Amino acid sequence: MVAVEVNEVRTALRDGPASGAGHRETDALRLIPSCREKLLGEASAPHPPSMPTIGAQRLARPRPPAYAFGRNRNPSLTPPAGHTELPFMTTSPLPTVVVLATGGTIVSSGASATQMTGYSITNFSVEMLTAAVPALQEIATIECRQVANIDSSSMTSRVWFDLAAAVEEAAARDDVVGVVITHGTDTMEETAYFLNLVVKTGKPVVMTGAMRPSTAISAEGPLNLLNAVRIALDPEAAEKGVLVALNDAVVAARDATKVEQTNVAAFGAPNAGLTAMISGPRIVWLSAPVRPHTLRTPFTTARFEGLAKLPRVDIVYSHTDDDGVMVEAAVAAGARAIVHAGTGNGSIHDAAETALFTAAKKGVVVIRASRVPGGATVESLAAWQEAGFIPAGNLNPQKARVLAQVVLADPKATAEDVRKAFLTY
């Protein structure tokens, strides 16, 4: 069954009341049992061939089998160390949600219940996290796959390539209704926007994480994971691109940004607001992303075939006494583009301007973004437009960098392609 048909079945089953145009409430818990009946028999359908993956190396690389919980569990695999499988709650087939794990605080542990920083990600696993949330097994068959296990402050485009392939592979399966990605919060917004531009699926893709290690008092990872799976099961989450869901707030990938360093209310969208909120058992949908994403972009994973990483794009942060030395360093390092995180409306220090003009003349794409979290960088001094500087709109510097990298991954891409991309995505 293709994604659209799954959604039709699931939409037909939905009996949640609409509470006004553009503001629909869906009771995920009520939906799931009826969905389960209708999807009976589909879970055993053979999987389609895997989606194409990035690069010949990956095609040849054997994958470790994923340990699945519940009905889809493979009896020949043993549960991960330290894990006892919980009893499966129902005899009915449940929809499958694939959880792709990449590391981060959500799978970290500290020395004590009060250790909130400086913890380690080596002693805890996504399987242990999943097992700690028995409610998951009442609503879905959870299949876990470890794509990476890193602190997301050390994220690489290599992991992004693997993750994009894993999302597409999971989403292509008829029995999978949605994909959840566990990820550190530090660079979650960049990974979310990358996947939002690239992965070709209309099924829900929901990213979550945690600010407190699993061992902390009031660790919020288990509830964030449960809510992410609930969202992945909700038909309303389909075709919304990649979503970031933590602390009862759901934000579309393009708008999501980390707004707190240690507070659990870590994500917001200064310009756009929430896409949905979790209120008890309900997912209250509030808005939908307006820019093209996932199925509606021309960017596919094929674009990265043969690349070890995305092209170099540096962010240069402006400040008082800026003298352009960092711009020159970026050019010397071989940057294909420079995102200038300027002051105010992407303003440029007089003493750094010449370095940016020189960079543009050498063919480096110069993008004007802003240090200011709210608002949009738009055209300003005529000389900057004449030099070809591209305003980043309301993409923050780190998101502007991702978009430039994705466009410039095609060696034939021009500055004009980058300009158009900033107006479109």
Ligand code: ASP
């Ligand atoms: N440093 C961690 C990471 O991004 C923080 C977190 O997950 O909240 O992986």
